[in-house]
Amino acid sequence: MIYKTGISPYMTALKTLKKWDMVLVDLNPTIGSEINKTRPCLIVSPEAVNIYMNTVVIIPLTSKPKGYPFRISTLHKGIDGELCVDHIKSIDKTRILKTDGSLKKSLRQSVNRLIAEFFSE
Numbered sequence: 478m479i480y481k482t483g484i485s486p487y488m489t490a491l492k493t494l495k496k497w498d499m500v501l502v503d504l505n506p507t508i509g510s511e512i513n514k515t516r517p518c519l520i521v522s523p524e525a526v527n528i529y530m531n532t533v534v535i536i537p538l539t540s541k542p543k544g545y546p547f548r549i550s551t552l553h554k555g556i557d558g559e560l561c562v563d564h565i566k567s568i569d570k571t572r573i574l575k576t577d578g579s580l581k582k583s584l585r586q587s588v589n590r591l592i593a594e595f596f597s598e
Contacts, residue, residue, distance in 0.1 A: 494527045494570070496520055497585060499553060499578045502535060502568060512537045512564045517553055517577055519560055521592065522567075532567045536560045536588070547595055549587055553578070560588065562595050 494500070498520045507513040520527065522534035540558045542550060548559040554577070580588070 494520055494533055494573070494576070495579075496523060496527065497580045498576055499538075499580060500535070501574045501577045502537070502572050503574060504537065504568075504572070512539065512561060515574065517558075518568075519580055519588070521565070521588065531570055533570060533573075534565065534567050536562055537564050537566075547591065549584065549591060551580070551584060562588075562591050565592070565595075 499517050500520060501515060502518045503515045504511070504513050504518075505515075517538045518535035519538065520533050521536055522530075522532075527533050537560075538551065538553060538558045539548075539561055540556050542548075542557060542559045545559075545563070547563050548561055550557070550559055552558070
C-alpha cells in the first residue's frame with residue numbers, strides 16, 4: 478500500500494535502522510553452505526547506507542559456536558552464539574522482520590577490528 482508520502486510506514490520504520498542494531502532476518506532462500514533460516518543478525522553498515530539505501534550489511538548469528546578465529550562469541554537474548562563474520566552480506570531491508578535489540582558496546586570495537594582483519598591482505 479502506498480501512502481501520501483509515497484512510502485509505506487513499514488519502509489519508513491526500516492529507514493531508522495542503525496549500525497549495531499540486532500534484527501531478525503529471513504535469510505531464505507539460500508544456496509549450498511550459506512547460513513539460512515530466520516535468525517538474529519547484526520547490522521554493520523554505516524548510517525548513510527542504512528538511511529538512503531534499500532539494503533543493509535549484516536553479520537548473521539549462529540547458536541552453534543564453532544570457535545573459529547573469524548567469529549566472535551556473543552550472548553543474545555540469553556543464548557550463547559557467534560557472530561559469523563565469514564557470512565557477512567548485504568540484504569534487502571524487506572528481509573528484516575523486526576529489530577531485536579543492539580550489540581553491547583563492549584563488543585563493537587572487536588567487531589570492527591575483525592571485519593578489518595578479515596578483509597585485509
